[in-house]
Amino acid sequence: STVGTCDKTHQSPYSGSRRNCSKASPYIVQPTIDTRRVMRGLVNNGLVCATNSVLQCLYATQEYRDTLSHEKYNTNNGTVPGELHRLFRALANQTSDSACDSMPCVIALVTCMYATPQVGVMDDADTVFKCSLVALADAGDPACKELSELWMIKKKEKFTCSQCKTERVMNTVASDITVNPTQEPLTCLQEYMNTYSESYTVTDCYCNVCKRDTELSVVTTFVELPRLLCVKIARVRTSTRDKSVTVYRNTANVRFAARLCCNNLLANAQYELYAVVLHTGDPVTGHYSAIVKSDQTWMYVSDSFVRPMGMHFSFDKIGTTAYMVLYRRTPQ
Numbered sequence: 001s002t003v004g005t006c007d008k009t010h011q012s013p014y015s016g017s018r019r020n021c022s023k024a025s026p027y028i029v030q031p032t033i034d035t036r037r038v039m040r041g042l043v044n045n046g047l048v049c050a051t052n053s054v055l056q057c058l059y060a061t062q063e064y065r066d067t068l069s070h071e072k073y074n075t076n077n078g079t080v081p082g083e084l085h086r087l088f089r090a091l092a093n094q095t096s097d098s099a100c101d102s103m104p105c106v107i108a109l110v111t112c113m114y115a116t117p118q119v120g121v122m123d124d125a126d127t128v129f130k131c132s133l134v135a136l137a138d139a140g141d142p143a144c145k146e147l148s149e150l151w152m153i154k155k156k157e158k159f160t161c162s163q164c165k166t167e168r169v170m171n172t173v174a175s176d177i178t179v180n181p182t183q184e185p186l187t188c189l190q191e192y193m194n195t196y197s198e199s200y201t202v203t204d205c206y207c208n209v210c211k212r213d214t215e216l217s218v219v220t221t222f223v224e225l226p227r228l229l230c231v232k233i234a235r236v237r238t239s240t241r242d243k244s245v246t247v248y249r250n251t252a253n254v255r256f257a258a259r260l261c262c263n264n265l266l267a268n269a270q271y272e273l274y275a276v277v278l279h280t281g282d283p284v285t286g287h288y289s290a291i292v293k294s295d296q297t298w299m300y301v302s303d304s305f306v307r308p309m310g311m312h313f314s315f316d317k318i319g320t321t322a323y324m325v326l327y328r329r330t331p332q
């Protein structure tokens with residue numbers, strides 16, 4: 001067996017500074033058993049492993065492939081839909097097994113993310129993902145807007161004043177469910193979801209109705225769960241003290257399985273795993289990679305390195321590094 005490594009010294013596209021973001025991958029990957037070429041990797045010319053991993057997950061999402069493959073997006077040069085179209089077409093072209101160039105997509109996304117592109121910064125995969133959703137929502141194209149809303153979780157939050165019992169209801173949306181392994185022991189995602197709640201109490205509030213200091217109880221109900229569900233395991237915590245920022249990374253082993261039942265949130269909400277963004281190493285200089293289901297085969301992709309996970313692959317092996325876990329709702 002071989003050990004997957006990120007094969008490039010990452011060079012920032014903005015500053016020209018070099019930083020080696022990669023360590024040897026901890027995943028023991030089976031030698032190629034299946035000689036069918038089912039996936040192409042993405043070139044990493046500098047600190048783009050987060051974007052590359054998210055792009056592979058978007059490509060693994062059938063709806064994204066179906067919609068963005070349409071020829072009408074071929075004209076939108078430099079836009080996110082246009083560059084996704086060209087990248088997806090390159091990834092689908094299996095006459096070559098060389099890695100594809102993701103840089104036009106990276107630049108299109110970075111242009112959306114920052115007013116002035118940041119220098120020598122590795123992006124967070126979650127930021128890249130959310131940015132891609134915003135870019136598609138704002139593209140002025142109904143089909144792209146639909147793609148961005150495939151992840152939308154609709155909630156209703158009810159705020160109640162503990163003194164005068166006045167209620168206020170607010171409709172909210174989110175693009176993921178964020179679980180925090182530092183708040184309480186989180187060892188099994190399904191068990192966590194079985195008791196998951198976004199209801200809480202806010203102390204030290206002032207009520208405009210009864211004009212008193214009070215506590216607010218917030219009860220959140222899930223109104224609609226999406227076709228595509230992103231569960232983000234918030235492993236990174238930032239603490240600012242004495243003007244210095246410390247970044248902690250939680251490496252708790254979170255067991256998860258190919259299926260996730262969210263009936264605790266809403267009836268008939270069953271999901272099946274299809275992609276995972278992984279993060280290894282420390283939060284600033286670590287490395288992103290992904291595991292995606294491609295033609296019923298689980299593939300490990302780390303920039304240009306692509307291998308099938310092999311027959312002995314189990315999700316237990318990625319419990320400490322899984323960062324964004326992507327599920328598809330199964331028919332009822």
Ligand SMILES: [Zn+2]
Nearest residue numbers: 161164207210
């Ligand atoms: Zn009140």
